[in-house]
Amino acid sequence: MAAKLFKGAEYLITEAACTDIFTPEDFSDEQKQIGETTEQFVLNEVVPLKEEIEHQNFAHNVALMKKCGELGLLMIDAPEEYGGLELDKATSMLAAEKLSQAGSFSVTYSAHTGIGTLPLVYYGTPEQKEKYLGKIISGEWIAAYCLTEPGSGSDALGASATATLSEDGKYYLLNGTKQFITNGGFADFFTIFAKIDKQHFTGFLVERTTEGLSIGAEEKKMGVKGSSTTQVILDNAKVPVENLQGEIGKGHKIAFNVLNVGRFKLGAGTTGASKLAITTGIKYANERKAFGTTIASFGAIKEKVANLTAACFASESVVYRLAGLIDNRLATIPKETPNYYEAYQEGIEEYSVECAIAKVFCSEVLADVVDEVLQIHGGYGFTQEYPAEGYYRDERINRIWEGTNEINRLLIPGIILKRAMKGEIPLQKEAMKAFESLMSPSFDELDDSIPFAAEKLLLANLKQAFLVLAGTGVQKFMATIKDEQEILMAVADIAINIFAIESTILRAEKILPTLSDSKKASISAVVKVFTFNGSEAAGSAARRAAYMMEEGDTLTMLLAGIRRFTKYDATGLLQAKRLLADASIEADRYIF
Numbered sequence: 001m002a003a004k005l006f007k008g009a010e011y012l013i014t015e016a017a018c019t020d021i022f023t024p025e026d027f028s029d030e031q032k033q034i035g036e037t038t039e040q041f042v043l044n045e046v047v048p049l050k051e052e053i054e055h056q057n058f059a060h061n062v063a064l065m066k067k068c069g070e071l072g073l074l075m076i077d078a079p080e081e082y083g084g085l086e087l088d089k090a091t092s093m094l095a096a097e098k099l100s101q102a103g104s105f106s107v108t109y110s111a112h113t114g115i116g117t118l119p120l121v122y123y124g125t126p127e128q129k130e131k132y133l134g135k136i137i138s139g140e141w142i143a144a145y146c147l148t149e150p151g152s153g154s155d156a157l158g159a160s161a162t163a164t165l166s167e168d169g170k171y172y173l174l175n176g177t178k179q180f181i182t183n184g185g186f187a188d189f190f191t192i193f194a195k196i197d198k199q200h201f202t203g204f205l206v207e208r209t210t211e212g213l214s215i216g217a218e219e220k221k222m223g224v225k226g227s228s229t230t231q232v233i234l235d236n237a238k239v240p241v242e243n244l245q246g247e248i249g250k251g252h253k254i255a256f257n258v259l260n261v262g263r264f265k266l267g268a269g270t271t272g273a274s275k276l277a278i279t280t281g282i283k284y285a286n287e288r289k290a291f292g293t294t295i296a297s298f299g300a301i302k303e304k305v306a307n308l309t310a311a312c313f314a315s316e317s318v319v320y321r322l323a324g325l326i327d328n329r330l331a332t333i334p335k336e337t338p339n340y341y342e343a344y345q346e347g348i349e350e351y352s353v354e355c356a357i358a359k360v361f362c363s364e365v366l367a368d369v370v371d372e373v374l375q376i377h378g379g380y381g382f383t384q385e386y387p388a389e390g391y392y393r394d395e396r397i398n399r400i401w402e403g404t405n406e407i408n409r410l411l412i413p414g415i416i417l418k419r420a421m422k423g424e425i426p427l428q429k430e431a432m433k434a435f436e437s438l439m440s441p442s443f444d445e446l447d448d449s450i451p452f453a454a455e456k457l458l459l460a461n462l463k464q465a466f467l468v469l470a471g472t473g474v475q476k477f478m479a480t481i482k483d484e485q486e487i488l489m490a491v492a493d494i495a496i497n498i499f500a501i502e503s504t505i506l507r508a509e510k511i512l513p514t515l516s517d518s519k520k521a522s523i524s525a526v527v528k529v530f531t532f533n534g535s536e537a538a539g540s541a542a543r544r545a546a547y548m549m550e551e552g553d554t555l556t557m558l559l560a561g562i563r564r565f566t567k568y569d570a571t572g573l574l575q576a577k578r579l580l581a582d583a584s585i586e587a588d589r590y591i592f
């Protein structure tokens, strides 16, 4: 039976069944094999060189990329006809997750395989692919992506780099400076965006040896120090006309669509980093003694372990559910479709809301994880003797690149409202129903015969809260809602938490029948702990939105509705936290 297809953002107005979602427990043997190969490569080849890589011995990065090429790890997303493996997104996310444990080297890898390679795969002409793709997926050449400029980051289309056709019509002469370019120090191949005649934003494929292209000094960064970040300076850089990418003036499509992929891969990478950091924290808690016992025996430490484990499970559930959504849709596009990659891009773009959610949620889970893991290490966490300090510094960039978390939060309601206006999502109709249910007396009854009944009831109610608040925003501000960023950010937080809670519950429900009794207990504890934390976060965001939009009687009514819609009976929360922490402490690692 064909997998059920969901529209992007549809989760906010419909219910999914657990059998509809992909989970990490659904990996095929082939996918597991690639995960295993990646993990072994990281452990055996990268970890021994980590320290030297941190000191910017970039020869290691270059050599390791060649090894990645030999292992097939650079060709997961590349078309078969050019020597690629063309595997699904779940596989490329698994590779990104495993690679994240390679510290700074994972930045070299992910910039190369993601933003460095994909513009060529998706928008390159057959001649361009023929010329460059083989070198890139074998690791012979390393790729970079140049969008940001000193004066334009989030406002990418405000770029001032220019491209002017030479008098003989054979070259574009590129001028300007690109800022913060990952792999800049050693990349051989750059996708560079510039405006033709100062107005038509366009992509170009540029070789390192191009006359007029030079590389700036390495940035002195706070974290991911073993990755290269430089300016790329263009001074009449002579780019052959045949290296123009896609269509003139359509560079924004390349730039933004590739970022969707960057976002879900970043979700996978940060999930992998969370797992590693949690394991490090648990091991330390088991070793460190205070007051005559290990610190792992203290409730304050156990609570951290439980909260982080539950959040990391949610992060993983979000990422692979998204992989399934995208893969199911991409599988419906026949390879013979004219403009195949255009349709393919649209297939990914359908889930741009979920991609933004994965980026924000998983990077912020990692932020909490590294902060608390450092705290578990006490004073030693503040020293370079232990890895917690490095995790803490390396994490920070994830909330800035691939679109800052502010920009991604704003995208979530922005895209949803745009689709509602176009009639693609029946938001208005559903919001009206939610308002009606807000006014009517509540008859919420638990059906104990279904798994996670209390959590599912909360979820249905949170969706009502989202609809009421998004509906209130639209009613009150109409088209100017886009200028009310504080409200949009709060609405985004509700949408993010709903997706995370739902992904967690559905994954748990799907795998529960396959588990031993002790695993069942751990999974049920994860659901309780994460649903409680997620509902608190969603409730707080909902109250924030209400206070910022309304006052008087309407505010009172909204607040009463939010109280009802965010009510969750988390009886047994302490036992759930202790059970989860004890299982983790006994296993001496992240347990899922």
Ligand SMILES: Cc1cc2nc3c(=O)[nH]c(=O)nc-3n(C[C@H](O)[C@H](O)[C@H](O)COP(=O)(O)OP(=O)(O)OC[C@H]3O[C@@H](n4cnc5c(N)ncnc54)[C@H](O)[C@@H]3O)c2cc1C
Binding pocket: 111, 144, 145, 146, 147, 148, 151, 152, 153, 154, 155, 179, 180, 181, 182, 183, 221, 229, 397, 400, 401, 402, 403, 404, 405, 406, 407, 410, 485
């Ligand atoms: C280590 C590193 C590697 C990088 N690698 C690459 C790379 O390989 N290629 C590349 O092209 N770029 C790269 N970048 C650039 C990165 O993508 C940008 O730094 C990022 O997009 C933010 O742009 P900015 O730094 O100009 O910040 P700004 O856009 O100036 O943002 C500053 C602050 O204002 C907020 N803000 C901006 N606009 C809005 C708005 N409309 N509404 C609300 N808030 C807003 C932001 O969220 C942020 O908090 C890298 C950056 C770093 C640090």
